[in-house]
Amino acid sequence: MKKSFLIIVAIVLCFSCDDKDKIINPVLLADEETIVAFFEKHLPTPSLSTSECFFVGDENDGCIMINSMDELIKNMVCSSIVPPEIDFNLYTLIVGQHQMPNSYYYIVEQNIVESGRSRLILNLRVKLPDDGHWPAFSKLYYWGIYPKLENKTINVNLIKER
DSSP states (O other): OHHHHHHHHHHHHHHHHHTSOEEEOOOOOTTHHHHHHHHHHHSOSSOSSOOSSSSTTOOSOEEEEEOSHHHHHHHOSOTTSOOOOOOTTTEEEEEEEEEESSSOOEEEEEEEEEETTTEEEEEEEEEOOSSSOOSOOEEEEEEEEEEOOOSOEEEEEEEEEO
């Protein structure tokens, strides 16, 4: 009886450990400047214009998990542009776009919450500048390099700061 009780407690504890959320922050890489320059050019922020390389012609919100150089090239419309070197054995790239009700939103913070076994939540905390913005639909482009992630569904959680 006592042995059965201990086994049941161990199983319950094991399942409760799996249900805890794990926060994953973007990483900094050695050649960060090259990567940042590439994405600042091809995913403009604040969204003064549209990207000529990613999500071209796509008006819908979207978030893509990229785990190989082939996947990165496949998702780039500007095929003549050489993408930055990212070690996809160690890292995952997340790129996305979101339709915003005002111009000039910018990202203050981002992280991924691993919630359960089958999904990831990408938290994007965004803010408008104190002045110099107006009500006009615009695209918010975002990207981040994270420690290697399994292919899972990504839900984007947009948190607007005042």
